[in-house]
Amino acid sequence: xxxxxxxxxxxxEKLGFSKEEFEIPDNMGSDALVEKLKVKYPELNELxxxxxxxxxxxxxDTDLEEGFEIALLPPFAGG
Amino acid sequence: MSDIKFSKEELERYSRxxxxxxxxxxxxxxxxxxxxxxxxxxxxxxxxxxxxxxAGVGTIGIVDFDVVEDSNLQRQVLFTQADxxxxxxEAAKERIEAQNPHIKIKTYNTTFTSENAIEIxxxxxxxxxxxxxxxxxxxxxxxxxxxxxxxxxxxxxxFEGQVTVFNYEDAxxxxxxxxxxxxxxxxxxxxxxxxxxxxxIGVLPGILGSLQANEVIKVIxxxxxxxxxxxxxFDALNxxxxxxxxxxxxxxxxxxxxxxxxxxxDYEQFCGLGIEKKVEREDVKGIDVATLKxxxxxxxxxxxxxxxxxxxxxxxxxxxxxxPQNDVLEHVDEISSDYKVVVHCRSGKRxxxxxxxxxxxxxxxxxxNLEGGILDWADKIDTSLPKY
Numbered sequence: 001x002x003x004x005x006x007x008x009x010x011x012x013e014k015l016g017f018s019k020e021e022f023e024i025p026d027n028m029g030s031d032a033l034v035e036k037l038k039v040k041y042p043e044l045n046e047l048x049x050x051x052x053x054x055x056x057x058x059x060x061d062t063d064l065e066e067g068f069e070i071a072l073l074p075p076f077a078g079g
Numbered sequence: 080m081s082d083i084k085f086s087k088e089e090l091e092r093y094s095r096x097x098x099x100x101x102x103x104x105x106x107x108x109x110x111x112x113x114x115x116x117x118x119x120x121x122x123x124x125x126x127x128x129x130x131x132x133x134a135g136v137g138t139i140g141i142v143d144f145d146v147v148e149d150s151n152l153q154r155q156v157l158f159t160q161a162d163x164x165x166x167x168x169e170a171a172k173e174r175i176e177a178q179n180p181h182i183k184i185k186t187y188n189t190t191f192t193s194e195n196a197i198e199i200x201x202x203x204x205x206x207x208x209x210x211x212x213x214x215x216x217x218x219x220x221x222x223x224x225x226x227x228x229x230x231x232x233x234x235x236x237x238f239e240g241q242v243t244v245f246n247y248e249d250a251x252x253x254x255x256x257x258x259x260x261x262x263x264x265x266x267x268x269x270x271x272x273x274x275x276x277x278x279x280i281g282v283l284p285g286i287l288g289s290l291q292a293n294e295v296i297k298v299i300x301x302x303x304x305x306x307x308x309x310x311x312x313f314d315a316l317n318x319x320x321x322x323x324x325x326x327x328x329x330x331x332x333x334x335x336x337x338x339x340x341x342x343x344x345d346y347e348q349f350c351g352l353g354i355e356k357k358v359e360r361e362d363v364k365g366i367d368v369a370t371l372k373x374x375x376x377x378x379x380x381x382x383x384x385x386x387x388x389x390x391x392x393x394x395x396x397x398x399x400x401x402x403p404q405n406d407v408l409e410h411v412d413e414i415s416s417d418y419k420v421v422v423h424c425r426s427g428k429r430x431x432x433x434x435x436x437x438x439x440x441x442x443x444x445x446x447x448n449l450e451g452g453i454l455d456w457a458d459k460i461d462t463s464l465p466k467y
Contacts, residue, residue, distance in 0.1 A: 006321070008312065008314070009236050009237070010271060013237070018319075055321060055324060057310070057324065057325050073312070075262045075265070075271060076236035077212055077271065078234055078236050079121045079234060079284070
């Protein structure tokens with residue numbers, strides 16, 4: 001199934017793009033997806049970020065469905 | 080609230096609020112009775128202070144330790160050319176008092192720390208966090224939870240911003256999430272660049288600080304639904320917005336099921352900054368700008384390497400050999416191991432990281448970090464150079 005991934009701030013700058021469509025196995029949850037992204041983009045291992053699934057910030061592993069939006073949100077403190 | 084009275088001048092000044100049905104004179108009374116502490120008088124502080132004072136918030140506290148610099152004026156529209164070198168709180172007070180003489184302004188020309196935070200904040204009902212670093216962000220968050228005051232939060236990075244309301248107690252006595260529900264721990268030091276290191280588009284804090292001021296006014300008056308429990312994200316580059324729902328984390332160390340933080344801590348230490356400085360001093364040999372000048376004028380061969388980015392080199396340089404930090408390992412053959420090599424960046428932090436890396440990986444023993452970087456050179460050796 002396909003999900004949409006959004007990358008914010010420092011992550012989008014490191015990757016050079018801010019969103020992409022991503023093909024994942026049907027039973028993949030948010031934790032496994034993040035691990036898969038870290039393998040594809042090793043830069044993610046050096047960054048801290050919060051994860052949201054369909055505009056809800058999640059701490060625990062969350063089930064995904066076709067078309068869900070997952071966002072990776074690093075902290076920033078500028079003022 | 081009915082004991083809060085307005086003069087004829089005030090009624091005329093605030094009339095555009097008074098004629099909004101759901102706001103009316105009750106909302107204006109609440110604003111006049113309110114005491115808001117604005118922490119940080121930077122890019123966010125500028126619109127915050129201007130709109131909160133214009134709106135008639137009765138008492139505004141302003142905390143900042145800094146003075147106005149040239150590089151502030153691109154976004155900190157509270158200040159003018161004539162303010163350069165003045166304490167920010169002093170210049171800010173003068174400007175907003177001129178805009179609205181009916182309100183009280185208190186200034187705290189000091190660094191906001193665990194030592195003075197409680198004393199300063201205990202006189203206020205709402206905090207607006209416009210600071211620019213992680214230690215103060217966590218300090219302000221923990222303080223707001225421990226003192227039970229809402230924390231209206233905004234933060235910015237290059238083209239992106241976030242706004243929310245943390246630790247807000249609603250009419251039913253339920254308290255919303257705080258910063259540690261979002262990010263329980265700060266990122267490792269040096270991982271996330273600040274505005275000074277990463278840059279910021281000037282209008283961005285104007286937009287985010289204005290949204291933040293609007294949330295402060297809603298928190299005070301109770302008008303509408305404020306952003307408690309929701310994080311608003313704005314990407315000015317692609318014009319994308321999102322509003323994410325934030326839930327309370329049972330593991331929150333401040334007010335989760337098993338709280339481990341019951342008082343303010345040392346936030347520099349907590350964010351790893353105190354420790355990092357020590358490590359750098361031990362491993363990396365440093366020289367000051369005066370020593371570099373002597374070395375360059377002496378007979379001995381010196382290699383000067385500039386590890387900043389090309390766009391920084393274009394702003395100002397001191398004829399160093401440009402090898403950006405991320406390209407250093409590919410150009411290691413260009414770095415002398417025979418004579419003294421001085422490595423510099425903007426302020427001395429990136430160059431210290433580069434030296435540490437080269438020493439660890441290749442065993443260099445002839446590398447020296449220019450402490451204070453090109454900024455210190457522009458301050459003390461060649462004042463004709465621009466600082467950025």
